[in-house]
Amino acid sequence: MKPELIQKIVDIRSRVVDCRASGRTTGFVPTMGALHAGHAALMERARRACDVVIVSVFVNPIQFDRPDDYEKYSLNLQADVAFCAARNVDLVFAPELKEMYPSPQHTYVEVPRVSDRLCGEYRPGHFRGVATVVAKLFNIVPADAAYFGEKDAQQLAVIRRMVADLNIPISIVAVPTVRESDGLALSSRNQRLSPAERRVAPLVFKALEAARAKIAGGGRDAAEIKEASVALLRAEPRIRIEYFEIVDAEEMQPVEQFQGPVRIAAAVWLGQTRLIDNVLIDNAPIDSVPISTS
Amino acid sequence: MKPELIQKIVDIRSRVVDCRASGRTTGFVPTMGALHAGHAALMERARRACDVVIVSVFVNPIQFDRPDDYEKYSLNLQADVAFCAARNVDLVFAPELKEMYPSPQHTYVEVPRVSDRLCGEYRPGHFRGVATVVAKLFNIVPADAAYFGEKDAQQLAVIRRMVADLNIPISIVAVPTVRESDGLALSSRNQRLSPAERRVAPLVFKALEAARAKIAGGGRDAAEIKEASVALLRAEPRIRIEYFEIVDAEEMQPVEQFQGPVRIAAAVWLGQTRLIDNVLIDNAPIDSVPISTS
Numbered sequence: 001m002k003p004e005l006i007q008k009i010v011d012i013r014s015r016v017v018d019c020r021a022s023g024r025t026t027g028f029v030p031t032m033g034a035l036h037a038g039h040a041a042l043m044e045r046a047r048r049a050c051d052v053v054i055v056s057v058f059v060n061p062i063q064f065d066r067p068d069d070y071e072k073y074s075l076n077l078q079a080d081v082a083f084c085a086a087r088n089v090d091l092v093f094a095p096e097l098k099e100m101y102p103s104p105q106h107t108y109v110e111v112p113r114v115s116d117r118l119c120g121e122y123r124p125g126h127f128r129g130v131a132t133v134v135a136k137l138f139n140i141v142p143a144d145a146a147y148f149g150e151k152d153a154q155q156l157a158v159i160r161r162m163v164a165d166l167n168i169p170i171s172i173v174a175v176p177t178v179r180e181s182d183g184l185a186l187s188s189r190n191q192r193l194s195p196a197e198r199r200v201a202p203l204v205f206k207a208l209e210a211a212r213a214k215i216a217g218g219g220r221d222a223a224e225i226k227e228a229s230v231a232l233l234r235a236e237p238r239i240r241i242e243y244f245e246i247v248d249a250e251e252m253q254p255v256e257q258f259q260g261p262v263r264i265a266a267a268v269w270l271g272q273t274r275l276i277d278n279v280l281i282d283n284a285p286i287d288s289v290p291i292s293t294s
Numbered sequence: 295m296k297p298e299l300i301q302k303i304v305d306i307r308s309r310v311v312d313c314r315a316s317g318r319t320t321g322f323v324p325t326m327g328a329l330h331a332g333h334a335a336l337m338e339r340a341r342r343a344c345d346v347v348i349v350s351v352f353v354n355p356i357q358f359d360r361p362d363d364y365e366k367y368s369l370n371l372q373a374d375v376a377f378c379a380a381r382n383v384d385l386v387f388a389p390e391l392k393e394m395y396p397s398p399q400h401t402y403v404e405v406p407r408v409s410d411r412l413c414g415e416y417r418p419g420h421f422r423g424v425a426t427v428v429a430k431l432f433n434i435v436p437a438d439a440a441y442f443g444e445k446d447a448q449q450l451a452v453i454r455r456m457v458a459d460l461n462i463p464i465s466i467v468a469v470p471t472v473r474e475s476d477g478l479a480l481s482s483r484n485q486r487l488s489p490a491e492r493r494v495a496p497l498v499f500k501a502l503e504a505a506r507a508k509i510a511g512g513g514r515d516a517a518e519i520k521e522a523s524v525a526l527l528r529a530e531p532r533i534r535i536e537y538f539e540i541v542d543a544e545e546m547q548p549v550e551q552f553q554g555p556v557r558i559a560a561a562v563w564l565g566q567t568r569l570i571d572n573v574l575i576d577n578a579p580i581d582s583v584p585i586s587t588s
């Protein structure tokens with residue numbers, strides 16, 4: 001069945017409030033459109049857990065550090081609504097820009113420590129824009145739970161920390177990354193890759209997996225493990241590495257040795273396209289010490 | 295009747311959610327304790343408008359720019375609860391520090407433009423701390439309306455902007471400043487004044503009123519109006535002026551000439567005590583141009 005398309009804040013909020021008042025559970029999947037199987041996994045997870053599933057489709061200008069990247073995010077709302085229909089989504093919230101930002105945004109939510117490294121280092125203001133729009137969306141769509149992909153691991157960590165620190169009454173559910181059969185993590189950016197770039201793109205996941213295997217095999221020296229994976233990536237001249245790091249999964253700070261959950265995270269450029277990916281290691285075997293504290 | 299004292303976030307939130315689910319209107323008065331007639335005016339206003347009145351008592355460490363100022367805020371919870379009882383408050387939320395900040399706060403809400411001038415210029419981080427704790431409190435006490443005094447005019451402007459920008463579903467109600475018979479605005483800080491300081495303290499309001507009278511009489515040159523009031527304050531050697539400004543009431547930016555609502559706002563030091571006050575001019579008579587835009 002086709003989901004109901006809602007464009008006004010006042011309408012979506014009252015719908016969600018009414019759902020909750022009538023005892024129905026609500027699950028929220030915030031997106032920037034260009035929906036693919038990664039988003040489908042979020043919707044399906046919400047669908048299994050909740051009575052009412054709400055998807056938002058909004059390309060948030062304040063999280064883009066480069067105007068050309070924002071402009072490349074062309075929205076095809078009709079296609080996105082059809083995509084949601086096929087996943088039995090109940091409500092699609094697709095506000096106009098002016099509805100979300102009726103006047104200059106003066107208020108920002110910042111999560112500095114968690115945002116400082118990795119993507120935060122290379123995309124100034126990105127996580128501030130993400131945290132701010134997600135704080136807005138959580139006030140607009142006051143659902144029981146919200147669903148985010150692990151592929152954007154730092155975003156997930158920023159949002160989790162924001163929700164905890166600001167006492168936002170919503171559960172954050174992390175959904176595993178969906179991959180192509182050759183390992184490439186799904187992303188709306190993949191469609192910008194040339195055929196030659198697409199062929200080498202799975203090397204990012206291979207380099208992450210190589211690091212994971214080393215840790216599983218007892219490796220404990222982060223620098224050594226990183227070096228081997230970086231060498232794998234360097235062997236491919238089309239790939240330019242932005243970062244390759246092993247960080248704690250909560251604050252995304254580089255670790256020297258391992259303890260508790262860590263993420264191995266990478267960002268690379270393939271031509272004009274930036275790709276990110278990561279793997280989570282839930283039970284790193286050996287005690288560790290964070291490199292830096294603030 | 296004595297209000298119910300609640301110390302846990304989970305308890306106060308479920309109480310407020312239950313109230314709203316049962317159709318009762320809820321009014322919230324956030325305070326830092328040391329309650330006085332200014333707070334009473336907030337409670338009485340909430341009492342008239344709402345079925346259930348909630349007062350929070352929490353001295354928020356992250357909004358203090360000077361540790362000694364924070365330490366001077368000694369809390370007498372028993373007295374504050376008795377004060378609330380006399381105003382027919384229903385619920386007092388008085389969390390421990392660890393309840394509000396169980397781990398280091400990494401997330402901050404910033405409202406830079408509105409926070410930049412006046413108190414924000416002299417109290418670095420103050421409005422960041424205010425906006426952050428109020429964002430937390432609005433998630434913890436999801437009331438229909440929250441009540442703030444006009445005496446803290448910049449705080450009011452910061453909170454109003456935050457609520458609008460982050461789509462927080464709460465109405466902000468401004469309550470006029472309560473004054474002693476000699477004009478001194480009520481503040482918990484007044485009790486720190488020596489008798490000699492207390493005698494000259496009403497001069498702040500007199501200087502604000504002098505400026506208001508000039509505007510009412512057709513004055514239109516902000517610099518000239520300020521100069522006359524500053525001279526009044528300078529005549530009293532116990533007073534050290536921090537700022538005396540005429541600003542627009544929404545973004546708290548200095549204006550050269552007047553249009554729409556403006557505030558005349560001052561901060562002074564009397565010995566070790568900092569006092570602030572302001573008056574609102576709702577219908578400034580003449581067209582104006584803001585000095586600065588960002």
